[in-house]
Amino acid sequence: xxxxxxxxWLRQRAPGDDSAPLRPAAAGATADxxxxxxxxxxxxxxxxxxxxxxLMRSQPHLTFAVVALWPRxxxxxxxxxxxxxxxxxxxxxLQDFGEPPRQRLALPDGLDDxxxxxxxxxxxxxLEPWRAFSNRLxxxxxxxxxxxxFNSPVAWExxxxxxAADMPQSxxxxxxxxxxALLGGLFAVAEAPxxxxxxxHTISTGYAGLLxxxxxxxxxxxxxxTEHGIYxxxxxxxxxxxxxxxxxxxxxxxxxxxxxxxxxxxxxxxEAYARTCYEVCEKVVTLYEDNQRAERSLGAxxxxxxxxxxxxxxxxxxxxxxxxxxxxxxxxxxxxxVPIKDVKSYIAAARVLKQRVPDLRALVLGPLDExxxxxxxxxxxxxxxxxxxxxxxxxxxxxxxxxxxIHVAVLTSLSESQPLVLLEAGAAxxxxxxxxxxxxxxxxxxxxxxxxxxxxxxxxxxxxxxxxIADAVGALxxxxxxxxxxxxxxxxxVETYYTSARAADAYRRLYGELAGRQTxxxxxLRGSATFAPVRRxxxxxxxxxx
Amino acid sequence: MASTTATHTLGDLIVRPSQPDDAPAVAPTIATVGGFDxxxxxxxxxxxxxxxxxxxxxxxxxxxxxxxxxxxxxxLAVFLLRRRREGHxxxxxxxxxxxxxxxxxxxxxxxxxxxxxMRRPTIPSGLLAQWYERISLSTSxxxxxxxxxxxxANRTIDVAATSPLSFADVMQSGSLEERQRALGLVxxxxxxxxxxxxxxxxxxxxxxxxxxxxxxxxxxxxxLATDAQAWSGEAEAIAGGGSRVDAYRVARLxxxxxxxxxxxxxxxxxxxxxxxxxxxxxxxxxxxxxLLARPRSAADVALLDALETRLMAHARFDxxxxxxxxxxxxxxxxxxxxxxxxSADAGKLRxxxxxxxxxxxxxxxxxx
Numbered sequence: 001x002x003x004x005x006x007x008x009w010l011r012q013r014a015p016g017d018d019s020a021p022l023r024p025a026a027a028g029a030t031a032d033x034x035x036x037x038x039x040x041x042x043x044x045x046x047x048x049x050x051x052x053x054x055l056m057r058s059q060p061h062l063t064f065a066v067v068a069l070w071p072r073x074x075x076x077x078x079x080x081x082x083x084x085x086x087x088x089x090x091x092x093x094l095q096d097f098g099e100p101p102r103q104r105l106a107l108p109d110g111l112d113d114x115x116x117x118x119x120x121x122x123x124x125x126x127l128e129p130w131r132a133f134s135n136r137l138x139x140x141x142x143x144x145x146x147x148x149x150f151n152s153p154v155a156w157e158x159x160x161x162x163x164a165a166d167m168p169q170s171x172x173x174x175x176x177x178x179x180x181a182l183l184g185g186l187f188a189v190a191e192a193p194x195x196x197x198x199x200x201h202t203i204s205t206g207y208a209g210l211l212x213x214x215x216x217x218x219x220x221x222x223x224x225x226t227e228h229g230i231y232x233x234x235x236x237x238x239x240x241x242x243x244x245x246x247x248x249x250x251x252x253x254x255x256x257x258x259x260x261x262x263x264x265x266x267x268x269x270x271e272a273y274a275r276t277c278y279e280v281c282e283k284v285v286t287l288y289e290d291n292q293r294a295e296r297s298l299g300a301x302x303x304x305x306x307x308x309x310x311x312x313x314x315x316x317x318x319x320x321x322x323x324x325x326x327x328x329x330x331x332x333x334x335x336x337x338v339p340i341k342d343v344k345s346y347i348a349a350a351r352v353l354k355q356r357v358p359d360l361r362a363l364v365l366g367p368l369d370e371x372x373x374x375x376x377x378x379x380x381x382x383x384x385x386x387x388x389x390x391x392x393x394x395x396x397x398x399x400x401x402x403x404x405x406i407h408v409a410v411l412t413s414l415s416e417s418q419p420l421v422l423l424e425a426g427a428a429x430x431x432x433x434x435x436x437x438x439x440x441x442x443x444x445x446x447x448x449x450x451x452x453x454x455x456x457x458x459x460x461x462x463x464x465x466x467x468x469i470a471d472a473v474g475a476l477x478x479x480x481x482x483x484x485x486x487x488x489x490x491x492x493x494v495e496t497y498y499t500s501a502r503a504a505d506a507y508r509r510l511y512g513e514l515a516g517r518q519t520x521x522x523x524x525l526r527g528s529a530t531f532a533p534v535r536r537x538x539x540x541x542x543x544x545x546x
Numbered sequence: 547m548a549s550t551t552a553t554h555t556l557g558d559l560i561v562r563p564s565q566p567d568d569a570p571a572v573a574p575t576i577a578t579v580g581g582f583d584x585x586x587x588x589x590x591x592x593x594x595x596x597x598x599x600x601x602x603x604x605x606x607x608x609x610x611x612x613x614x615x616x617x618x619x620x621x622l623a624v625f626l627l628r629r630r631r632e633g634h635x636x637x638x639x640x641x642x643x644x645x646x647x648x649x650x651x652x653x654x655x656x657x658x659x660x661x662x663x664m665r666r667p668t669i670p671s672g673l674l675a676q677w678y679e680r681i682s683l684s685t686s687x688x689x690x691x692x693x694x695x696x697x698x699a700n701r702t703i704d705v706a707a708t709s710p711l712s713f714a715d716v717m718q719s720g721s722l723e724e725r726q727r728a729l730g731l732v733x734x735x736x737x738x739x740x741x742x743x744x745x746x747x748x749x750x751x752x753x754x755x756x757x758x759x760x761x762x763x764x765x766x767x768x769x770l771a772t773d774a775q776a777w778s779g780e781a782e783a784i785a786g787g788g789s790r791v792d793a794y795r796v797a798r799l800x801x802x803x804x805x806x807x808x809x810x811x812x813x814x815x816x817x818x819x820x821x822x823x824x825x826x827x828x829x830x831x832x833x834x835x836x837l838l839a840r841p842r843s844a845a846d847v848a849l850l851d852a853l854e855t856r857l858m859a860h861a862r863f864d865x866x867x868x869x870x871x872x873x874x875x876x877x878x879x880x881x882x883x884x885x886x887x888x889s890a891d892a893g894k895l896r897x898x899x900x901x902x903x904x905x906x907x908x909x910x911x912x913x914x
Contacts, residue, residue: 255731384813464763
């Protein structure tokens, strides 16, 4: 698969692409780090995928294996070229699992036990249920390969037992399909080949987290988790709001009805997967402190939590001039013109602010083509509010060219993790007004343990609050001394805590620490009579080679 | 660099059963036999029998009898072609043609019971197709099955459950799970009354709640804009006067417009237009013209209280007094007030308490 992918990527590379040629994987070589990524790298541009590319390139002394989890085979083209130090790449399809049985399978004994074990795993999660499930699978594999079992009467019997135990009042049809989707991924993860590595680093919980848990159990090597957003929370939000999930129990407006419906089953499963991952991972890294609250509420051990913020190359922005006090008062929203950025609140704030600062200039620096309908609405809003001479949409630009004209940068987003633009503006000494999302407050006001405290680099406002945003920007635009000191504070904070060199160094130390460590899972299971590496007889956990 | 954990949505992971097929099953038929087909066969049988009789008696020479038989068959063929051009089912006329051509009057007579048999109802092939689909474990759901699922679902209402908690209270002091569930419900079944609770959630100390509230806000925003424009149009029509409207409808409309305007989720022009029309409606509301029934719930009472507050805020004290008077009457079962001119030249109006019956009588309705 690796060879095929590399060939394809090489064919796709543009003429004149002078990046180093890809290095084919050495057969059976053990990677220093196996990165397990779900739903992003290498098929999505930017975001977490960009971070993964950066991570591998920032650790040139280490070798990486990548396992990318994706729903099903796709025509999507990879957006990244593997770096030199990536020695293997595999794609694991979560919903492409199962093969038709070629012969009639006899129902094995202990199906009740299998159903019960699976039920505990998807309801409660944790290391012990995962281990028990793995042992059951090992026994079942003796009768037939797992993909065959998944499409056989054996699976049918299991799903019927789980249905009877979990939600007999619900529609079996809906339960069946939910079960197929949920457990298809689980079985795929249980069946996938594991690249040999010294450290298994998953970039989210969910199925990627389960694979990391399996790797830690089977190989005895440490697992590490870096969460950008909180995967479980994102799935929960998605599920709680989803119209496509059939509600079989009419709970009305009750929030305390304990009866389990399909929606609850989905949410519980992702929570259980997260608990399994948190229990196994030696370290759980987030980008900012606020995320740790959610992780703790899902059962993560406080002692394993740490923060490694993303960073930028501050040198690119350090030399830029500051906007002059007597220049036209300018604020700028830097980001894509899409609903999640809430550009309309920014425009509304511009209208409020214009009454106080008549010659205000409000820039929107970012591409308009991602959601043209929303961009048109924003333009119409500007006209309707009489702001044609005030608000300017520039489209995609190099922000460094604009920073010397900007007095205050603004972010009105409804959701962010750790916005890069905030760091870039900070590096350029531009103070920031941002909504209270993601790590904005932490970057603008400083972390709780910051010492010495560097001061506020701007103002944090509530979400969807144009008046508050206008007040905040107005306060900085009209008080030059305050604006300059905020810009300096933000610049100092970014240079101290948010450089890419610092982030790379933190991961270098973390990998070094983990690579030489025996995993707590291995320690806990040493001497356990019931534990046995569940399969892969061709894989030697001790040497880490196939 | 970092935004969300996974870029594919959960929907990508789901294998869903296909949706119910809205297309009705095609009416199943083996053959269509009309009255015309039967008439034609009866006529053929009669003509052919007569021909046979005449030929046997020697009245008609055999060659002539054969020519006449061919003429009958040709007539049947002409009708067959005509039916074909018209796109009708050809089973019955074709069988009749063949039978008459081969066996003359015997064939025609034999066709009669065959036609009658063909007219009997058969097992609809559409149903058969559905049955085969079901036993072959197809995942498509018929509308009836979907409906049955819904009925079954409603039977699972927990009648012993306690009454729902106040969402605003939950958002202030509920557990994280309760708050998330509440926001999920708001997203799935939005109502303007949820907007204040959404504002609390957007300002929550808990990042998880803020993120979810923001997702809900992004989702309900377009719908709220559409609703607000529709409410503005309705309020405009009522403010224009001319028809009697239900007091609760007006109160609800003004409340929803207020909630939408204060949510911060509307675009400024929409919000300002909504505010203007709500103010105009309040200024011009003809309390006499309102249809006011006895309140049926605490929510109805709260609606009218809010309307009173609104009238007070706009210094419409005469309308406020009238509304209060009418509410007192409505509480006792009086349904409406009628303004009666005291005299033709005086502009003063006299208010009288009227039941529905009395109003009809005053209007001179025949029902009185």
